[in-house]
Amino acid sequence: MTHTRESAPMPQGKVTAILVFTTVLWGGSFLFNKIGMREIPPIQFFFFRFALAALLMGIICIPRLSRLNRDIVRRGAMVGVALAAVNLTFVLGVSGTTISRAGYLNNLFVLFIPLISFLIWRERLDRITFAGVFLAVAGLWELASGGAEGFNRGDLLSTVCAVFIAIHIITVSRVLRDEDVYLVTFVQFSTVALAGAAITLAMPWPAFTIGAAGGWSLAYCAIFPTVICFTLQNAFQRFTTPTKAGLIYTLDPVWSMLAGVFILGERLTPRELVGCMLILVAVAGPLLGRLYLEQRHRRLYHLDDVEEA
Template sequence: MPGGGNKSLQLKADLALLGVTFIWGITFVVVQNALDSIGPYYFLGVRFLLAFLFLGAIYYRQLLKLDRTTLQAGLIIGMFLFGGYAFQTVGLQYTTAANAGFITGLSVVLVPVFSTFFTRQLPGVFAAGGVILSTTGLAFLSLGQGLRINRGDLLVFFCAICFALHIIMVGRYARHLNPPLLATIQIGAVSLAAFAMGLSMETWPGQFTRPVWIALLLTAIPATSLAFLIQNSVQRFTSATHTAIIFTMEPVFAALGAYLLAGEILTARQLTGCLLILGGMLLAELKGEPAQTEIQRTRRAEAGGH
């Protein structure tokens, strides 16, 4: 029964991707807890060093054949990836894990906006609608008394901008270069940049506390290295539409993790903002072809996980 076999493979692929998305979502609150004991840059440096060593052990034969073009591309794209994680991790010190999860998801709707500068084509109707919905949601979620935006939310918004630009840049390079090798170089670049920032701005912690170890073990291997390997293994067995829907669950899992692990409760206004952002993401991913195409290409090429 070929049809039944295909459905079975698709179900397993969807469940695997849902598991990856769940891990991405709960990392927000886990990382937030770790930042009480370690600076954000040193945390990122160690996290991505562990991920780089893990992937390096798997792809070491390809790394031995690394060419200059791939190295340069990986370092350039890695700076956008570093910007995304740096703004996100620092922002988590000043906002909630739930807010960070939903605002990070705005990268989905920012892709077609920034793509217009490269393609010189205006976003489609659905992509534009996604931008409007998500922007309105961001205002509901982040603006406080006197229409002042929370500092942490603003930093995480910059994170979303960096991730959107990263998606676009990977889409431009990955089709011509070796995706696993490109991803490994990006991860190494993030680690180097983070350690450089940590050396200039932070103090190395005397010891790694239990929350730090938990966050590192969860983010370095499952949320980065294994997520990348799982995506590359199973995403070919499911559709782009299924994948898009599954990926929009990341901020939902972030809010759920924040509630269960940290007791965060969204107000009615914040919940309205979250729903608007989620609606904008779904509209952009499912109907906005430019965003969906770039994101699907990138999810196969990058190291996965926010």
């Protein structure tokens, strides 16, 4: 998370368009993970993706490496551990369920952020968030009841992934300050790659061959939803509010579902579709409520300024 600059001279249309573009790339990562893991086991795919991303980010950071210091390494590594947990549960979750279901389950991170903040720091939970949690539980029930396998292992891991996404976002907002974004990102990716290497070395190495589909999938996931998306997010999210950014990011599962239906031929039962829609409303509803309150507060603040003038 980066700090918001509400008065920054950046056209909001451009910011919105770029952040929407990142959701398209992130949505595509569900598809390419699924395709790539037909050839490459999930743990190895996770490791190769971030090893390649760290290499590419290292090349980008060559002119900046002289600024790398112990504090950047410490903070980047802390955030990197959370990112490793996110992506490990992500690949294991996607490998065990449809990308349509995984996309919506991952999106629950928006609700987990205030819940975790309440449990750890006793930050106040508003009624809108409570309503969102209730709808999300109803959506999960519909997903569990509508699928042939019920709420399976992949669904559970995708939900756990949402918890780790929330932890990662909270960690970024509380750990990072004014460090060089590129160097911090490089350390993050390197930490994830090292975690992947440790896991793969600790486990038996399965026999597999990387073909064209696996290779292109790895390249896509390392470059677009990793290097490019993290850079764009860090560069442009600061020019909008967290609420608006969160609303834009709810598009992720929409793209993943479209890719699952039209490219992989996935089909959702009516109850699964209802469950996905309930989760989308559960996530987007509280964000829309907060956006309304933010705009109302700005209007009232503006009126007060006009009256004082």
